Amino acid sequence: MRVRVNKDLCTACGVCEGLVPEVFSLENGLVAEVLLDPVPEELEDLVREAAENCPDGAIEIEEED
Ligand code: SF4
Numbered sequence: 001m002r003v004r005v006n007k008d009l010c011t012a013c014g015v016c017e018g019l020v021p022e023v024f025s026l027e028n029g030l031v032a033e034v035l036l037d038p039v040p041e042e043l044e045d046l047v048r049e050a051a052e053n054c055p056d057g058a059i060e061i062e063e064e065d
Contacts, residue, residue, distance in 0.1 A: 001038060001039045001044050001047065001061060001062065001063055001064060002037055002038055002039070002061070002062040002064065003023065003034055003037055003039055003047055003051075003059065003060070003061050003062070004034060004037070004059075004060045004062075005024070005031060005032045005033065005034055005058050005059055005060075006057075006058045006059075006060060007031045007058075009056045009057060009058035010031040010032050010054075010056060010058040011055070011056050011058075012026055012029060012030055012031055012032065013054075013055055013056070014026050015050065015053050015054060015055065016032050016050040016053075016054060016059060017032060019046055019049055019050045019053065020043055020046040020047055020049075020050050022035065022036060022040075022043055023035055023036045023037075023039060023043055023046075023047055023050075024050065032058070032059075038064075047059075047061065048061065
């Protein structure tokens with residue numbers, strides 16, 4: 001799985017970091033940054049959950065075979 005944050009949509013709410021701090025970081029305070037891409041298999045479900053719960057639809061997932 002590949003994951004990106006659309007910086008034009010992200011409002012730095014922190015939901016993604018709260019769910020998967022291994023993958024998303026709000027350290028710069030402006031937009032969420034992706035720390036791990038591709039996403040390790042064991043974190044894929046949490047990343048899907050983060051994408052579903054992102055209030056701005058900013059998390060873009062690309063599933064791989
Ligand atoms: S949940 Fe969405 S809007 Fe909130 S910080 Fe993460 S990417 Fe940005």
